[in-house]
Amino acid sequence: MNLFKKLQERAALGNPIRIGMIGAGKFGTMFLAQALRIPAIHIVGVVDLIPANAKSNMKLAGWSDEAHSAVSLNDAAISGKTYVGDDWQAMITHPAVDIVIEATGNPLAAVTHCLAAFAQGKNVINVTVEADAFCGPGLAQKAAEAGVIYSMAYGDQPALASDLVDWARTCGFSVVAAGRGHKWLPHFRQSTPDTVWEHWGLTSEQAERGRLNPKMFNAFLDGSKPAIESAAIANATGLEAPENGLIFPPGGIDDIPTLMRPKSEGGVLERKGLVDVVSCLTREGEQIPYDIRKGVWVVFEADTEYLKNCFEEYKVVTDPSGKYMTLYKRWHMIGLELAVSVASVALRAEATGAAICFNADCAAVAKRDLAVGEMLDGEGGYTVSGGLRPAVSSVRQGNVPLGLAHNVPLIRAVKEGAAITWDDIKIDRTTDAYKLRTSMEEQLLK
Known part of the structure; x- marks a missing residue:
């Protein structure tokens, strides 16, 4: 109720909340549009796999070239401008960054980014809810062990419902x-990126204008x-x-x-x-x-x-x-509301929602009959969709969480409507996400 007042007080002190953001897609760009309007927030750095795309999105959201003209993170910290680059590790380790916003939408990368930020003593706001769905309890635990805050993103529906x-x-x-x-409708379960817009209620022209990702939007629809x-x-x-x-x-x-x-x-x-x-x-x-x-x-x-x-x-x-x-x-309002999380974490030391238990899981379910050798393409794609399950039953049945069912090959055929299991796939067991998830499963079954 008093967050705006606290933001005003922080701005008056000349000590803005210093943000580093990983990923400048739709959610991140919406937040950047609002951050321009909040003097108490300084976007120190934005990193993206393709910095030119990030700059293009920032321009679309109203940023001038001058506003993101810092030539380094050090320059950004001194000048009050923003640096745009592609080195997420440099940004996470930089002392000028107080809060890391993870907004890549890539669940495997998100887990790695969050864990690295915790290790640097950084608070994290995780926009990538796909990572929270299968690793949220583990991430919350790791943050607590590091003495930092891990938070869901206000503006996304989980944080709002939790509120x-x-x-x-x-x-x-x-x-x-x-x-x-x-x-x-039940048949939406089989929707693919090729059919999403006719079901969603947008034309392809509207989707292109908004730079909307059909795979991401199909993840909502299916x-x-x-x-x-x-x-x-x-x-x-x-x-x-x-x-x-x-x-x-x-x-x-x-x-x-x-x-x-x-x-x-x-x-x-x-x-x-x-x-x-x-x-x-x-x-x-x-x-x-x-x-x-x-x-x-x-x-x-x-x-x-x-x-x-x-x-x-x-x-x-x-x-x-x-x-x-x-x-x-x-x-x-998606990223347009994310400043509530920023203010809550920075000014109240309080998350806008975070896992307190491992009650529920989102399992990968075959959209159609899948053959040996097919590559699972994750949420919103052509092969699998997500099905909510009680965590205990999902883990006991060996279900693969949707967040890990991406770019992995099938070694056994799976019938339409069946949950994918660990025995059905060949997966890289060295990733941070896989290790954290399996440690959560072991704790749950103790």
Whole structure:
């Protein structure tokens, strides 16, 4: 509630929050557009595999050439300008950087970047939720051991949903369920980068104008991103994953309290305390009015007669019993909201959501029959999508997390709809991500 005031105070001291960002794609560029407007934030460095692309995106977001004309990180620290380069290790180790923002979207690289930043005593805001979905608990543990902060990114739906859960619990409510919205029909599971725009609702021209990545957007459409983000929400809040995966019940915002209650009371949940996703389409494909497609929600209950009466007296929308209510944020603004994480980490020493447990997992599931020798292409691609699972059952079954099902060959055929297992693939066991994930699995099964 006081973050803006604290940012003003920090700016007045002439001591801005010093940021180093890895990756200048869509999310990162949106943040850079806003960072220009916040005097308390100094982007010391931006590193990208292709610095020219980063500079092009910065220009698109309103940056002048002068603003990112620093010739080195040292020059940036002294001049107040920004250095753009391709050496992430140099940026992480530079003393002028207080917080590292990981925004590559590459889960394997993200884990390596986060761990390296922790080793340098740097706080990390991880935009790459794909990494958090399968390594978040391990990353949070490593950050705690290093005495630094690891945070999810505000503006992305997991952090926003976790914020709503925190609000409800802080108010004394019992949380029944939480999650996000989505545009979902079952056949979207088979969508590929070739079909994404017709389902998404954009023309190819609009997608090109926005420099939108079809593989990334297809990860939203085919159910991978909802599963990834639901895993992150569960692990950050202590909620659990449904035994049989996400349900995607169709409904508008006012339907959420009725949908997200136990089956025994007329809802869709196996039990209380779960994450799930609400679809903005009927099963016939019709648009539902006042939807939550781009937002997040939490459902909580009036577990006493007094609370139930309060709901009634204040005319809030509930389920028919008057017992369940939802609070929601209808829109999320992606990187345009990331400064909330920056301010929270720097000024309050507080993450905007981070894993506190390993309750949920996002497993790689075959989109079609896959043959020996085929190369898995990760989220949003042609071969696999993500399926939410309880972590214990996923690990016991040897499921490969979606974040590690990229650029790995199959050594056994897999039928459509089956989860990929470790026995089905040949994987590089030397990566930081694989090592951290397997250590998490060992801890979980102890």
